[in-house]
């Protein structure tokens with residue numbers, strides 16, 4: 001591959017661009033994780049996360065990927081043979097369900113078309129049929145990163161309440177937290193699952209669980225084997241600002257900095273900024289004559305846009321061309337969407353010019369790869385951005 005100059009554009013939907021401030025925080029000398037400075041930092045971070053997740057409940061931080069925090073949510077609240085109810089919004093919902101099955105849980109999985117969010121009415125119907133309360137948890141991915149579709153968590157909660165079903169509600173916010181409106185307490189979410197490498201602008205390596213009172217109660221009788229993921233030992237150690245094992249010290253430096261950055265900008269402002277990116281990207285896609293994968297405008301993602309390539313064209317060949325020619329990485333189609341979509345990540349430490357450049361790379365790439373399209377997508381996007389401060 002030819003030598004590339006200039007900045008690499010990392011526009012996959014996570015890991016996202018890590019801002020300079022966070023990079024500098026990460027590069028500080030590691031400190032004693034049982035010393036007083038560390039203890040103060042832990043408390044600061046846990047409070048910051050509570051604010052971001054909008055919960056007064058406990059939050060735990062693992063040195064793990066997002067997948068680890070899926071597993072943590074399940075093993076802390078459930079017992080062998082328990083049933084979960086999932087909804088097939090896309091690749092990540094499927095993977096979470098697969099984790100549950102591998103752990104020895106049963107899974108009821110409502111099929112989806114990978115172009116819509118979780119359907120509250122179908123969830124309500126399944127729960128209403130479950131008279132014995134065999135379903136112990138409903139697992140939903142908030143922003144399905146593989147499809148660019150957001151599920152309406154508040155509506156899912158209302159559906160569960162209408163069915164008068166006691167199952168826990170668990171929500172994956174790996175690509176929505178710090179990007180899209182999210183309210184654990186108000187929406188009655190019992191476990192929020194998250195990771196560090198998307199909206200939190202950190203490298204991969206931290207996983208989170210935010211725990212409602214009800215989920216915490218469930219954990220005292222849950223019988224799934226757990227050690228590394230055990231909430232209780234983590235929460236006990238966190239009381240004094242420490243961890244039951246060596247935490248990822250330098251990632252925590254970065255997390256403290258990232259949480260500060262989000263608070264400085266303002267959570268509402270962060271969401272508004274991402275909403276503009278989503279709208280601008282979709283205008284570009286429509287002008288090109290291509291299709292946004294998400295079919296319901298109420299469920300558009302503001303952090304990632306999945307774009308369908310016309311039948312007979314390969315999204316991966318297009319991405320390869322764009323990487324080689326313009327040093328721009330786009331997300332690939334995952335699972336059922338492999339080769340059929342490419343994904344534009346527009347989240348985290350990101351601004352209008354970065355979006356304009358990213359869309360320019362896509363528009364030039366479409367021409368080079370011989371994908372039929374109409375010119376003017378970038379123009380439509382920048383007209384929107386300039387007209388909507």
Ligand SMILES: *Cc1c(COP(=O)(O)O)cnc(C)c1O
Pocket residue numbers: 014065066067068092141143144145172173174175195204
């Ligand atoms: C990225 C992502 C994950 C997976 O996280 P890993 O860190 O790769 O384990 C889970 N869920 C969603 C919605 C994601 O976007």
